[in-house]
Amino acid sequence: MIHIENIHLYRNDKKILNDLSWHVQKGQHWAILGLNGSGKTTLLKVINGYIWPNEGKVQVLGETYGKTYIPKLRTRIGWVSNAMIDNFNWQDNAIEIVLSGKFGALRLFNDVTEEEIDHAVSIMEHFHCDHLANKSFEHLSQGERQRVQIARAIMADPEILILDEPCGGLDLIERENLLQTIEQIAQAENGPTLIYVTHHVEEILPCFSHVLLMKDGKNVEANAREVVLTDELLSDFFGREISLQIERERAWVAIK
Numbered sequence: 001m002i003h004i005e006n007i008h009l010y011r012n013d014k015k016i017l018n019d020l021s022w023h024v025q026k027g028q029h030w031a032i033l034g035l036n037g038s039g040k041t042t043l044l045k046v047i048n049g050y051i052w053p054n055e056g057k058v059q060v061l062g063e064t065y066g067k068t069y070i071p072k073l074r075t076r077i078g079w080v081s082n083a084m085i086d087n088f089n090w091q092d093n094a095i096e097i098v099l100s101g102k103f104g105a106l107r108l109f110n111d112v113t114e115e116e117i118d119h120a121v122s123i124m125e126h127f128h129c130d131h132l133a134n135k136s137f138e139h140l141s142q143g144e145r146q147r148v149q150i151a152r153a154i155m156a157d158p159e160i161l162i163l164d165e166p167c168g169g170l171d172l173i174e175r176e177n178l179l180q181t182i183e184q185i186a187q188a189e190n191g192p193t194l195i196y197v198t199h200h201v202e203e204i205l206p207c208f209s210h211v212l213l214m215k216d217g218k219n220v221e222a223n224a225r226e227v228v229l230t231d232e233l234l235s236d237f238f239g240r241e242i243s244l245q246i247e248r249e250r251a252w253v254a255i256k
């Protein structure tokens, strides 16, 4: 699904991605864990073709960057991020935001069929946000906006769905509700491959089969979830003594 080989990305003499390689196979769901400034968002922008590495090779969904038409490829990749939210028209109703996803646009410029509206409503029902359909985006809570954003991404039926810190700013209950939704997407038959970016180990649900640890623009470890989420590896990664408590297949962190 994603093959990144030895990419380097510099800006103003700063090395943002440093010889990073990473491979995502079909059937896997990945969490990317890293501290602030480790290059996670930059890596996502490379995958979406918004920025180009100075060196290295990027191949996504069988298409090699530099030899493919990126806007067309982007319609196959869903991207949910707070950076994206700023580009919406916040006066639009939630259902208009969801429908815009069908056309890969930030606003609904196209005429829509009854069938497309029904499909948008059914997706919104699935993500428990259909009651918000006629409410303007600006009047939604942060958790509601995240649900609408995810519904918008699913409207395009993406093959890869990137979730960039979707739980940022959510309270405990909203976070757990949203994580449940994400788990459902992961378990859906023929659903998208998930790439979930977070700072928080406890958000790495059992449905994420693999974890990429990023530090200083490098791939420090990319492996199966149970291999990466260990006291030893995470203590090394964070540079602090970490103890993980496993409860209901989720790892909770305590710093000693």
Ligand SMILES: Nc1ncnc2c1ncn2[C@@H]1O[C@H](COP(=O)(O)OP(=O)(O)OP(=O)(O)O)[C@@H](O)[C@H]1O
Pocket: 011, 012, 014, 016, 034, 035, 036, 037, 038, 039, 040, 041, 042, 043
């Ligand atoms: N266009 C740019 N020019 C210069 N430096 C940049 C540019 N874009 C990003 N950086 C720097 O690259 C580093 C990585 O940024 P990035 O946003 O990818 O990190 P991140 O892991 O997503 O961080 P966070 O978790 O805080 O969102 C940061 O130090 C950032 O300041």
